[in-house]
């Protein structure tokens with residue numbers, strides 16, 4: 001019950017059912033941190049030229065990929081508002097929870113460090129990325145990703161997409177092609193990050209298996225609802241089903257009306273409800289989970305945010321899946337600094 005209240009308090013500034021994306025999180029100490037980051041980021045903006053860096057790290061943490069220079073990959077006018085701002089990126093690796101347990105460091109980090117001055121070119125470059133021994137080539141078309149016909153139909157006829165955006169071109173081959181790596185993708189708002197993980201989840205799950213296989217953890221219920229809407233639209237022809245794990249009341253207390261175990265392939269929700277469904281209510285089995293997404297990773301993994309909840313969910317999944325599929329572990333985290341920076345102006 002205390003957990004439910006905690007989650008509700010964290011979400012009280014964003015009314016349930018709203019499709020508006022949250023522009024700030026209500027915790028005052030978090031806001032203070034972001035203000036400090038903004039100042040630091042402006043200094044970096046003055047010194048840097050436009051760049052998008054793509055890097056992977058070896059076991060010693062040494063970067064093994066070159067920095068790439070490229071065009072703005074913004075897809076909507078919202079990104080234009082962020083011009084001349086830079087993104088101050090947090091350290092998201094080497095995470096530990098309060099009881100001392102640690103999680104794997106992500107193998108690959110994709111970052112958009114500064115927004116481009118010129119957004120006129122959206123050409124996708126072909127790049128080769130090597131993670132461990134595996135080469136990944138960025139995808140110029142959705143066909144190159146070996147997606148099902150039903151998924152391609154959703155992308156073209158429902159979403160009206162023609163080709164992957166830059167962040168999609170670079171991340172989707174890594175998300176969809178084995179061996180699946182741990183990935184952090186950081187890019188500004190409007191660059192197509194939502195599609196990266198929604199398409200990643202739709203592309204990875206088996207529609208024939210009636211069990212949860214993809215889990216997306218979001219900091220607010222509004223974001224969870226919004227992400228599920230995108231998933232339902234994009235996956236319209238796939239037969240894949242989803243469920244939103246958010247508090248079922250619109251007040252402040254938690255009311256669980258759900259009693260039947262989850263058989264939907266994709267589960268999108270907030271940490272408190274997800275944890276409750278997994279542990280107390282025993283509605284959500286993580287036995288078949290093969291892709292885990294932390295949306296807005298900077299908040300989901302912040303020490304003064306949801307880090308403990310996120311790490312517990314991650315460890316529960318690792319524990320339940322046992323050691324039979326160690327190479328299948330896939331942890332992707334998405335950061336949404338563009339939105340937060342816009343809110344700070």
Ligand SMILES: Nc1ncnc2c1ncn2[C@@H]1O[C@H](COP(=O)(O)OP(=O)(O)OP(=O)(O)O)[C@@H](O)[C@H]1O
Nearest residue numbers: 075161162163164165188189190191192193194195
């Ligand atoms: N490949 C694509 N082609 C055309 N439009 C796209 C493509 N990918 C995404 N979009 C559209 O661009 C807009 C922004 O995409 P999306 O929401 O995925 O970006 P985002 O990086 O998650 O943004 P935010 O940080 O604001 O959440 C949406 O309207 C989406 O439908």
